[in-house]
Amino acid sequence: MKPTLTVAAVGDVMLNQPFGDGLPLEDLQAADFRVANLEGPITAGGYLADKIAHLVMPPGTAQQVRGLGLDLVALANNHMMDTGPQGIQDTVAELRANGIGHAGAGMNLAEALEPHITEVKGARVATVSLAATVPPGAAAGQARPGIAPLRVRVSYWADGTINEEQPGTPPWVHTEVMEEDLRPALEAVRAARQQADVVLVQMHWGVPPEWNSPFQGDLAEYQRPLAHALVEAGATVILGHHAHALVGIERHGGALIFYSLGNFLLHWYSGLKGLKPQRPAPFFKPRYSERNRQSVIARLRFEQDGGWGLAGVELVPCRLDDNGEARRVWGDKAGEILETLARSDATMGVKLRLRDDGVIELE
Numbered sequence: 001m002k003p004t005l006t007v008a009a010v011g012d013v014m015l016n017q018p019f020g021d022g023l024p025l026e027d028l029q030a031a032d033f034r035v036a037n038l039e040g041p042i043t044a045g046g047y048l049a050d051k052i053a054h055l056v057m058p059p060g061t062a063q064q065v066r067g068l069g070l071d072l073v074a075l076a077n078n079h080m081m082d083t084g085p086q087g088i089q090d091t092v093a094e095l096r097a098n099g100i101g102h103a104g105a106g107m108n109l110a111e112a113l114e115p116h117i118t119e120v121k122g123a124r125v126a127t128v129s130l131a132a133t134v135p136p137g138a139a140a141g142q143a144r145p146g147i148a149p150l151r152v153r154v155s156y157w158a159d160g161t162i163n164e165e166q167p168g169t170p171p172w173v174h175t176e177v178m179e180e181d182l183r184p185a186l187e188a189v190r191a192a193r194q195q196a197d198v199v200l201v202q203m204h205w206g207v208p209p210e211w212n213s214p215f216q217g218d219l220a221e222y223q224r225p226l227a228h229a230l231v232e233a234g235a236t237v238i239l240g241h242h243a244h245a246l247v248g249i250e251r252h253g254g255a256l257i258f259y260s261l262g263n264f265l266l267h268w269y270s271g272l273k274g275l276k277p278q279r280p281a282p283f284f285k286p287r288y289s290e291r292n293r294q295s296v297i298a299r300l301r302f303e304q305d306g307g308w309g310l311a312g313v314e315l316v317p318c319r320l321d322d323n324g325e326a327r328r329v330w331g332d333k334a335g336e337i338l339e340t341l342a343r344s345d346a347t348m349g350v351k352l353r354l355r356d357d358g359v360i361e362l363e
Helices: 025-029 061-068 085-097 109-113 160-165 179-195 223-233 331-343
Strands: 004-014 033-038 072-074 101-103 116-120 123-131 152-157 172-177 198-204 237-241 246-252 255-261 263-266 294-305 307-320 326-328 352-354 360-362
Touching (some): 004 025, 004 123, 004 198, 004 237, 004 255, 025 294, 033 198, 061 085, 072 123, 085 101, 101 123, 109 179, 123 179, 172 179, 179 198, 179 223, 198 223, 223 237, 223 246, 223 255, 246 294, 246 331, 255 294, 263 294, 294 331, 307 331, 331 352, 331 360
Parallel strands (some): 004 033, 004 263, 033 072, 123 198, 198 237, 237 255
Antiparallel strands (some): 004 294, 116 123, 152 172, 246 255, 307 326, 307 360
């Protein structure tokens, strides 16, 4: 029998209280290696950054993260610098004290880009964490704390004829990753590829569906070219988050791209608990649809056959309850999640089917 390795991945995690019973932890913890995005710092210090909203978790939260069974969390996201450098320092200290790995943030750019590498069942697994969602001042620099950035240049194009016929139509949003960030990010993935058998790229990117222009589809313009570049640099799997909703899956060059796994545990979902608005923002009106509640646990099976290759993928369908905690679903609700993934214009090159046991399988 060939040696195997299983990796389980979920999307966004943000706690401000102990999680309740009912999370599908057995589906997560059965894997050999478990990862997620930690949506904000764990700290009581620092200062609130000058931005619209802040997500901050209280000291001691890393024990709860450990209780979920997570082995590693991504820190490159738009909230990790919500309380400045102190937030990163406190978060990293708590994670280390609880035996949880991390990637994507540090006291300088080299630290933020450094792959986390661990050996699991004889396979070397590297994780690189990157963010295209970079608030002002959040990007790490040569001597500046922050997150691993992939900043995006944005421009707008409005068609005069369309606006005459349909006044109020939003413009087309052009986006492209800045070359000065792309080069070091791709170098980090190449370095990880040279040191590891499996390379996971945790990618914070995209636009939540309720804020996206419907005619532009599920993806921002920069996402697919960026995903392909990361795969060609050596990524085995890209694990996307930030959209706070389930987005499609693409196969490219033998690798898999999960554009967004959705939320797994987000306590600010209900009544915006833990969300601290700072700057007046009349347009900041979060709206939640059924799609915002949809989520999956991605279970990836790798086999060693000369090298470690992806041999199977299962998706455990989940739905957030009113407290923002994932719950396992079956039947019609699992079918709705399958339909969301299958109909997403981000989905390319994969076929999905719902098994009798309620698990979605990539054929």
